[in-house]
Amino acid sequence: MLLRLFLLFTLVPMVELAILIEVGRRIGAGTTIAFLILSGIVGAVLARHEGLRTLRHIQEDLAAGRLPTDRLIDGLLILAAGILLITPGLLTDAVGYMLLMPTIRRLVRNHLKKRFQAKIVVMRPGNLRPFPDDDLIDGQARPQDE
Secondary structure, eight states: HHHHHHHHHHHHHHHHHHHHHHHHHHHHHHHHHHHHHHHHHHHHHHHHHHHHHHHHHHHHHHHHHOOHHHHHHHHHHHHHHHHHHSOEEEEEEEHHHHHHHHHHHHHHHHHHHHHHHHHHOOGGGGOOOOOOOOOOOOOOOOOOOO
């Protein structure tokens, strides 16, 4: 885990910097900076729009009595996309824009759900056996008259 974080915080900025230098060399520094600012603004607007839409879907699910698990994961992915889009860089912007696309977001969400399910053990009341079989006490319940 520590190695992954180290690579994330060192390798990604170095790659971003190399890309920005090359793009700046080809189209000019001013144009590159303007593109980054415009990309950040457009990305923030799109992330806000997708976030509000997802929030509306979460509210509809809750009003209908459904758990909005997929929508909550979508909300986290949209938040991550917004963070990536306001971070200066072309690579992070590309990943952020991809996370705003519902199709890509669904693929990432399904992948994350599989990873979560592999690490979570769900116990249902029918599976719980607090006593060994020989210590089980059988009984009946009946309403008490008041």
